[in-house]
């Protein structure tokens with residue numbers, strides 16, 4: 001088992017990270033690698049790709065969407081059309097956010113608090129007496145999935161199907177790039193068919209109060225979304241909305257299980273939870289890297305970028321940049337200000353951030369109220385997924401309720 005430092009990072013000496021590796025040591029403690037990458041910033045990691053690692057370099061890439069596009073034509077997700085709004089550039093992007101932002105506004109998400117709280121408690125009821133849980137499968141996956149499906153307006157029985165779509169996009173079968181692409185294309189066709197059927201059924205009914213009904217019935221600038229547009233939004237929602245909170249929960253609870261001092265801070269003073277959530281997002285940054293493609297010759301911090309180059313924006317590294325954060329290698333729940341970019345930046349900044357924050361805060365509050373003492377099993381070896389950082393096998397032990 002790798003010993004976690006009390007605060008900060010282990011003293012490791014490794015080569016620069018090549019993204020896409022399934023390097024478990026990197027995935028568990030990426031922060032020292034980020035520091036090494038920043039020392040070589042911004043570096044040309046491969047022909048046709050620039051890796052940006054500092055906060056300043058990422059700001060340039062993410063805040064200039066006219067040059068650094070997320071259009072990604074031919075992106076390897078196997079889709080026929082861009083995912084909306086993630087793969088749409090300005091000015092069209094604005095139209096979609098105008099429709100979607102109010103649906104995910106803080107006030108709307110605050111209304112979900114009782115439902116999230118009830119859901120968290122129901123899940124804990126299921127394993128509290130046992131004194132242990134498969135945290136990933138019994139808590140971190142079902143919680144955001146149940147909340148999201150209800151919000152979207154799909155029955156919970158659809159979850160296995162949606163998780164399968166998600167898994168086949170993130171980790172497609174095959175061993176070569178061509179095989180991956182073929183598997184993703186087949187998956188995308190299945191997703192298109194699935195949502196086309198859901199929409200056809202929905203159109204036969206009176207509108208409900210859920211997200212899908214709102215997508216089907218709301219006008220933006222006098223126009224309604226076409227069925228294809230609703231499918232392309234829905235496709236992105238299941239990719240962005242199911243996994244990311246799961247990933248953040250598993251990374252955060254592993255950190256807390258390994259750092260009893262931090263955990264006790266939450267137990268003693270739950271009012272610290274909102275800023276603890278931000279600091280855990282900064283430190284763990286489950287979405288490590290996002291990608292843009294340059295639509296013109298340009299320059300980032302003195303490094304030439306050619307038209308057509310991919311720009312790999314390493315959010316995890318920007319979130320531990322010593323120029324932005326004092327003592328970046330310490331996890332400080334009171335950190336203020338905390339301008340982390342775990343939710344991205346610029347026009348594509350996460351649409352679901354308020355939903356994510358609400359779920360993470362309620363999960364931390366209710367969990368620590370009921371199960372203040374927990375730990376990892378002796379000899380626990382975490383298994384991280386590649387792609388998004390997530391502990392796939394997190395197990396927690398706690399005193400069994402009598």
Ligand code: HEM
Nearest residue numbers: 085086240241244245248287290343344348350351352356
């Ligand atoms: C802790 C949880 C989450 C994290 C860390 C996260 C992270 C991110 C990041 C980094 C981006 C920017 C991607 C880019 O610019 O290329 C993003 C965008 C997005 N996220 Fe999230 N996300 C989370 C939860 C959610 C949830 C629950 C939803 C569901 C509604 C969601 C929906 C979206 C959408 C639709 C976009 C694209 C926005 C646009 O292009 O305008 N996210 N997210």
